[in-house]
Amino acid sequence: MTLRLSPLWTVSRRGMVSDVDAPKQVNNLSELVDHVSRELGPVIVHDRAGPNESLLRSGELVVLPADAPTVRKRLRGIYSHEEIVSGAIRMHLKASERARVADIAVDVGATPNHVHFACPIMIGTSRPVIGERIPELLGEGTVALLDTPLDAPHGMLVAGVLRHHGASVRPFPVLGASGFGDDLSLAAALRATCDLPVVLVASGTYSFDDRCPPVLASYGRNVVAAAGNGGSARPWWPAALPSVTAVGTSAPFSGHGPWVDVVAPGVDVPSTVGTSQQLCTGTSFAAALHAATLVPVP
Secondary structure, three states, X not given: OOEEEOOOEEEEOOEEEEOOOOOEEEOXXXXXXXXXXXXXXOEEEEOOOOOOOEEEEEEEEEEOHHHHHHHHHHOOOOEEEEXXXXXXXXXEEOHHHHHHHHHHHHHHOOEEEEEEEEHHHOOOEEEEEOOOOOOOOOOOOEEEEEEOOOOOHHHHXXXXXXXXXXXXXXXXXXXXXXXXXXXXXXXXXXXXXXXOOOEEEOEEEOOOOOOOOHHHOOOOOOXXXXXXXXXXXXXXXXXXXXXXXXXXXXXXXXXXXXOOOEEOOXXXXXXXXXXXXXXXXXXXXXXXXXXXXXXXXX
């Protein structure tokens, strides 16, 4: 799998921009390990450069409560402690076993804790547009935005697309400022927003076995999610859930396949941030465009 990744975000005097003049080619997700580890702690690469390549939090298993007694028995002697998080149980392997988290997950009937990415880390771009008139807004409705904090570039720009098209934003940060989170942080936010009309997830993950992480599988009826920018037909979660509306774009970097439900514009999408306007590229922004059309207008 070859992904096109952009350098990480920077701030200039002209506003929030990303260093995207020359997106570089990378061969696998392992090039993100240092960035993710700085934000989340240690991670490992599963199936490096292979068909099931994914990033996993080192030594962390996610177990649904009903499965916990069986998993505890199977883990006897190789895990250190556990905690209840987001309606699930996070079990921590002993230090000597942490690198084997994927194999152990298969053996005991659990799943690893996958790393989730803000989509523009994978080719999404933003560049400032100077001097263009900001169009009038088209009415208001609210979208719950599961993303970085709004003072971080990605969340700010996705929120700007929503606002540009008349939606107001209720933020639920599930990623750190650099754009990385995990299964459990997303599950907590999906649980908190399950009764809201429109929820936008502008991030996602490839799983170690291409199946949906169970902790995410029961959500989605009100969720719009970006299809990812990996240029792959591999399912990108949670977008690939049947209950979620997965939004891609026609550009070659978009996730694609039968699990993509909507194709929306995803190149040079306008985003209004304060009194300035940015043009943004990526499925995050295509998904924001679609989500803005779904909000109930008072």
